[in-house]
Amino acid sequence: MEEPQDPLPSIGALDRSLFEAKLSVPSHRQGVVSRDPLIRAGRASDQRVVAVTAPAGYGKSTLLTEWAHAEDRPVAWVSLDTFDDDPAALLFTLASAYERVSPDRELTADMRGFGLSTLGRAAPRLAAAFGSAPEPFVLMLDDLHALRSPACHDVLSVVVAGIPPGSQLVAAGREEQPHVPRLRVSGEVLEFGADDLTLDEAGVQQIFADAQVELTTEQRSEVLDRTEGWPAGLYLAALIAKENPSEGVGITGADRYIADYLYRESMASQPEDVQRFLRRTAVVDQLSGPLCDALLEGSTGQARLRGLEATSLFVIPMDRQREWYRYHALYREFLLDELRRTEPEIIPKLHLRAADWYESNGSPQLAVDHLLHTDEVDRCVQLVTTLVLPTYSVGQISTVQHWLMTLEDASIELHPPLTVLAGWVGVLTGHTADAERWAAIAAASSWEQAPLDGTASFASARAMLSAVMCAEGPVSMTEDAALAVGEEPAGSPWRDSALLLLAEAHLLTGDLDHAETLLAESAGLGAQLGNTDTVVAGGSELALLLMDRSRWEDAAGSLAPALAAIDEYRMDDYVVSALAFAAAARLALHRGDLDETNRQLTRAMRTRPACTYVIPWLAVGARLQLAKVYNALSDTITAHHLMREIDDILLRRPSLGRLTEDVQAFQASLTSSGPTDANIGPPLSPAELRVLPYLQTHLTLPEIAGRLFVSHNTVRSQVSSIYRKFGVSSRSEAVQHATDVGLLGG
Secondary structure, eight states: OOOOSOSSOOOOHHHHHHHHHHTSOOOOOTTSOOOHHHHHHHHHSOOSEEEEEOOTTSOHHHHHHHHHHHOSSOEEEEEOOGGGOSHHHHHHHHHHHHHTTSSOOSHHHHTOOTTOOIIIIIHHHHHHHHHTOSSOOEEEEEOGGGOOOHHHHHHHHHHHTTOOTTOEEEEEESSOOTTHHHHHHTTOEEEEOHHHHOOOHHHHHHHHHHTTOOOOHHHHHHHHHHHTTOHHHHHHHHHHHHHOGGGTTOOOOSOTTOOHHHHHHHHHTSOHHHHHHHHHHTTSSSBOHHHHHHHHTOSOHHHHHHHHHHHOTTEEEOSTTSOOEEEOHHHHHHHHHHHHHHOGGGHHHHHHHHHHHHHHTTOHHHHHHHHTTSSOHHHHHHHHHHHHHHHHHTTOHHHHHHHHHHHHHHHHHTSHHHHHHHHHHHHHHTOHHHHHHHHHHHHTOOOOSOOTTSOSOHHHHHHHHHHHHTTTOHHHHHHHHHHHHHHSOTTOTTHHHHHHHHHHHHHHHTOHHHHHHHHHHHHHHHHHHTOHHHHHHHHHHHHHHHHHTTOHHHHHHHHHHHHHHHHHTTOTTSTTHHHHHHHHHHHHHHHTOHHHHHHHHHHHHHTGGGOOTTSHHHHHHHHHHHHHHHHHTTOHHHHHHHHHHHHHHHHHOOOOTHHHHHHHHHHHHHHTSOOOOTTOOOOOOHHHHHHGGGGGSSOOHHHHHHHHTSOHHHHHHHHHHHHHHHTOSSHHHHHHHHHHHTSSOO
């Protein structure tokens, strides 16, 4: 599977502009009631976390904005949105915000990478960076309710734990924040709720005075009583009274959480073209002049936004340049309801116009988000096909899975090249059921058009997926790989993968000379093309073959580029890196460097959960190399454990040719070897390694079981086993031990 050369793909001007706006502290707006007492209370508290939780319209964003402008500590600001609802995207956003107030310039790179473990590696890395901050800081997260994914809250709980004394996380959202209950018990959180954010008579007086509307004492009390101090209702009431002075300040909205009446009254005096502009532009999360022009097929978008900002508190600038705006969340909900009520037939057209604009401006991911709301299924599938690899390569696996789930199987099956890519994702992430399901669908499909993933043909793409899974044994793998080599011409971005797979097939059939030639060619071509996966896999496999032939210096030269690529592109969690780490451990042992041997062994053992039977030549080959190194270190317990894992793989993939023979030969020698050091215990199993990162979170064992789709008893047994193997008795001790030995963190 080919990957882009750079795991931090170039960001288009539009995406960069939007991203910068998300990280910019909004301007403090005039005409809003100060929240100074709450801000002073929050700053004076010694709690590391301040949680602001209230329904829409209570001024949460206003509070955070005023606080940010009053802070003397550095402020890292994030306005969260739905595109942060992916753990890798969220961590990258948080790291980007923190880099603005920190000397650490490696953080964002560490939040991305092929097959990145967000919970096991990236989140602990960010938490550690927070914990070692050179000076106190404030991290402000607005609109936390935009994060719906449990995986996002899992990584956030790890990050929150890294906030050091003197620094604070200030987060605002509509619902109780998942990390708050645990912090509440330990007294580490200060909470502001709706009752704290309601306004009193002084606030009413200020709002109406700023609107130049006079109130009697009785009117002030009535308005306060009707709105119950709800800030959004008070601002709307003042706006209505200013625009319709003859009607007074009466409010008839019975439910303070539903502002439809008040918003409708505030819109009633607007010309129809303004109302239409408001309704139709509500389909997008962020607003700019050119985007609004595209939605309404006009040319006055920027002027409209500037005018609305000047006359309404519900159109909010996102950056200092006034390039991007957003609607107040509750106002946008009202506008969308109005759009559905008055013009339902135009909604798909608006989403299509938004998709056209985003795609033409170099932001295809945002285009996909809107195409999913239209009947342009074929176009959406094609666009997703072009995005799967670059999105996967930066660790945003959840985003890829969301696209596939939203499109549903029936739509994907109509575009077989996407079924192949879905199969690759399953192979490389260890999701065996998905890999086999999509591979079976691809095998039964046909496609005559040129695929959009860069392969020469669908037949070639399908053959490479079949070859990597090696379900029918080495002969079939050789045929599939040879077909792909024949199809992929010089210059194809997939030719190096085809060559690598053919080399692996020759290794299994015992044609080692041919395999050596192909491995060198695939690794060299991968370097030319910038395809780091073949640089790693080809270089590592070649190094192991050269070690078998006692050509140690040549092996070191072959392995060096693979290890360098892993370090540069943060590929530690990527499945093919297991071969490189095993080869590096074997080389270090040959050189007598036991510290380096153990470091590389730990790196290799961490990758095992993704090394499953759907990529059997790698899963078995890496484990066999590791078992040999452990055996040489007199750790036969770990060697036997790895051999049992190999046996489980061979039950599903029994036909692996020469590799099966090597396993049997080593098994015989291992069985007859002497006892191991009594102080060495068994390693964590792949299943236990999957559980381990969750011990950092606030999740209970039943909740961890839910995340992993296994039973509570299974998780309880695995956690007990982790404690026993580590010699600890608590989650915190287990996490600390795992961090110390390199099984968690960067």
